[in-house]
Amino acid sequence: MHVGIGSRETYNYEIDGIKYTFDDVSHQAINTTNIEYQYGDTNLLAVHHALLTSGLEPQPVSLTVTLPISEFYTSDCQQNDVNIQRKIDNLLRPVLLNKRDVFTIASVEVMPESLPAVLTQLEEAGVGPLETSLVIDLGGTTLDAGVLVGQFEDVSAIHGNSTIGVSMVTQATLTALRMSESDTSAFVADQLIQRRDDRAFAATVVNDESKVDYVLETISSAIEKLGQRVVNELSGHRHVNRVWLVGGGASLIENAVRRAWKLAPDRIVVINEPQLALARELVLL
Numbered sequence: 001m002h003v004g005i006g007s008r009e010t011y012n013y014e015i016d017g018i019k020y021t022f023d024d025v026s027h028q029a030i031n032t033t034n035i036e037y038q039y040g041d042t043n044l045l046a047v048h049h050a051l052l053t054s055g056l057e058p059q060p061v062s063l064t065v066t067l068p069i070s071e072f073y074t075s076d077c078q079q080n081d082v083n084i085q086r087k088i089d090n091l092l093r094p095v096l097l098n099k100r101d102v103f104t105i106a107s108v109e110v111m112p113e114s115l116p117a118v119l120t121q122l123e124e125a126g127v128g129p130l131e132t133s134l135v136i137d138l139g140g141t142t143l144d145a146g147v148l149v150g151q152f153e154d155v156s157a158i159h160g161n162s163t164i165g166v167s168m169v170t171q172a173t174l175t176a177l178r179m180s181e182s183d184t185s186a187f188v189a190d191q192l193i194q195r196r197d198d199r200a201f202a203a204t205v206v207n208d209e210s211k212v213d214y215v216l217e218t219i220s221s222a223i224e225k226l227g228q229r230v231v232n233e234l235s236g237h238r239h240v241n242r243v244w245l246v247g248g249g250a251s252l253i254e255n256a257v258r259r260a261w262k263l264a265p266d267r268i269v270v271i272n273e274p275q276l277a278l279a280r281e282l283v284l285l
Contacts, residue, residue: 070160
């Protein structure tokens with residue numbers, strides 16, 4: 001099959017009379033840094049878009065979804081039933097898609113983000129009942145962290161900040177690209193961040209060839225600043241026995257975490273494929 005002009009599929013959604021279009025190279029991406037994203041149209045659309053691009057035929061489905069730790073738990077580490085119900089109610093709303101069938105969401109179960117992602121690792125590492133583990137989950141728009149006792153016998157602390165995320169690096173990269181005659185989308189910027197050690201790839205994205213090094217140096221500096229923000233934010237949890245890094249930004253902050261937590265190297269672990277770790281564990285559960 002020839003793939004070329006017009007080969008991208010267009011998704012025109014509608015929720016409660018409001019129309020949305022998905023485009024992975026648009027400059028007008030919706031910002032998801034506000035925690036209200038978890039309970040709004042954009043989150044609902046993200047779920048449906050993932051389902052529609054999964055390869056499955058539209059059908060009734062039961063979903064297991066997540067909330068950031070600071071939203072799933074109250075300040076005293078109890079489940080926040082109000083927020084959990086808000087998440088469920090949001091995802092049960094109907095979505096329309098131009099000229100196509102959509103999935104019907106029949107039921108929703110809500111789990112906490114981050115913490116379940118390390119269940120298998122805790123068991124395999126033989127974590128003792130008196131050991132404490134700090135789980136750091138750095139995503140695109142939020143930092144979530146929690147302290148577990150033993151092999152998830154208890155949650156002793158939670159911490160969340162919806163202003164710290166990989167988007168800090170993305171925005172710095174976009175600014176550097178704009179100053180290099182290369183105004184582009186967040187999607188392209190994130191690809192450049194992931195492949196920042198590939199100068200040849202960077203040269204295909206940065207239009208002003210003389211600014212390639214400037215853009216790459218900006219990315220490096222932004223990653224360093226992000227790591228420092230995370231370390232400072234979690235300074236109150238330095239006395240744990242282990243640290244586990246999950247989420248899409250795990251590898252970006254690994255060096256900063258290793259410098260800050262004075263633990264044996266094998267007690268600070270970046271989970272394999274950290275962005276998929278939570279999904280893997282939820283499937284096992």
